[in-house]
Amino acid sequence: MIARLTQFQRFWKAKRARKPKPPLWLRNVDLQQALHECIRTVQRREFKGDIQRLIADNSGIVRVGGRLEHALLPYEAKHPAILPLDHQLTRLIVEDLHVKFGHAKTERLYYETRTCYWILKGRRAAKRAVRNCMHCKRQSSTRVYPIMGQLPKERLASCVHPFSISIDFFGPYFVNISQRSEKRYGCLFTCLVTRAVNLELTDKMDMCSFLLAFRRFIGRRGTPNTVFSDNGTNLTSGQRELQEAKKRINSMELIDWLARRDIRWRFSPPAAPHHGGAWERLIKAFKSSLNAVLNEKRVREEILRTVFVEIEALLNARPLTHLSVNPQDLSPLTPNHFLLLRPHPHVPPDIVEGDSTLSRRNWIAAQQIVTQYWWRWLKEYAPNLIESKKWMKMERNIQLGDVVLVIDHNTPR
Structure with missing residues (x-):
């Protein structure tokens, strides 16, 4: 947008002066000049107190000095332009590099920004760009689980x-x-x-x-x-x-x-x-x-x-x-205790647990044995259902307005 406004300004100046008009299409040089103008404007606003003590190059951009003067590197890599962390131009530059290099992750994006720019707390800027990228969110999003709900009453009926x-x-x-x-x-x-x-x-x-x-x-x-x-x-x-x-x-x-x-x-x-x-x-x-x-x-x-x-x-x-x-404790409770009144079908039916004074041949004794099994169920099994085995912590509950990706194993990401 800055390049087009500058080109429009040059076009009208040439028209008023009746000089040859510049081309209407954008060149790479026009985009680079517009970017440098944006950087100069940001630096004059953000580093107003330090601009007098810093040395600017011929383009008017404040750059890092450093000790790489004799390195076989491009000039912008040896002396990268200084940019603040929380400015909109910095966010746009980092997001553009993030997309240009195939949605690079934090470390790769951080080193790519260092080849041209010295962003204050640059790793944080790279993390923010990766975190806010919608494409990266879709590719690397994690599942959100709510805390386990209450068991249905049919599961706890005794x-x-x-x-x-x-x-x-x-x-x-x-x-x-x-x-x-x-x-x-x-x-x-x-x-x-x-x-x-x-x-x-x-x-x-x-x-x-x-x-x-x-x-x-x-x-x-x-x-x-x-x-x-x-x-x-x-x-x-x-x-x-x-x-x-x-x-x-x-x-x-x-x-x-x-x-x-x-x-x-x-x-x-x-x-x-x-x-x-x-x-x-x-x-x-x-x-x-x-x-x-x-x-x-x-x-x-x-x-x-x-x-x-x-x-x-x-x-x-x-x-x-x-x-x-x-060995003196009772054997563990099994589903067969409720179906067969014994822990295993291979155990003879006369061998049962409970009070030996009860008659094992009448219906009343059988009901008392079943009652004992249910008493053990309430005392030994039901308390184990209190604890949630997973999904015990909720990092952030889904709220109205959130953009979510519904997991469906039949649909690729």
Whole structure:
């Protein structure tokens, strides 16, 4: 802009004096002269008290003296022009060099500015240019996590029937059928309270397969009151199928079946997989066990179904509380305590923990044993849920008006 104003001024002076008019396009010399004029103006304003004690070169720009007079360097590198830190011209020059050198980082940008300019506290100016560059923010931005919220009340409900569940699909796994290979998927049902696991093998990952797996689960484990899941299209369609069955299917048997089962469905917010950490962690444990057993081999469907059940037993035998080294202490609480009234399916049912004076054969004694397990759950397991394992500190909460980049693994930066 300064170069164009100067050129416009020369053009009108030549026109009034009836002299040959200068060209209308900008030359490199015009831009350099305009830049020098900007530097002289800034120095006269910012270094007004020191300008008389400093020696200026022929161009009228105050430069650094130094000891590089005999170095084989350009004149501007041996005697760079002095610029203040917090001036708009300094910011424009540093930002221009930052873009010119491929969005250079702080140290590279700092050394590039030193070849022509001596900026007071120049490294700070370079840091500021890199920090305020929108392109660099997009490339090197870090994730912002809010502090962990409160656990849902369904996660902390005690003395309830196991399997207030959450659902998720995983896979695929390949099985050999005759001479061909087909895909099979896993459907995980987990109890948010007791952390028990139920695994189902499905043929597809669609609405029909999900409903069949859900019916098998209800037949073995009972009907849950609340179901948590992510926003998978198969799960969304299954929930919609349950809610709209009366409108779309003329089957009185199915209508009666749905009417007797009042199930409340809750979906996680979109693009928030951390809301499903309770079941995502179990899927990770299942995949680790399955890979150790199969080692990526293709087996018959019957074998895969058996492996699913055996891994389900392993996951339900995992300890929920601290494993004590004292042999006199009770064994750690496991999901099997709530499902089988013993820590492992291989333990005989007569070997139970609790008061030996109770009769182990009647229903009242069984209920008292279950009550003891729930008492241990409240005393030993529930207090461990107080502590937040991650996202404990909030550096800066997102505010209205912030420019953010929403993380989507399917979209490149």
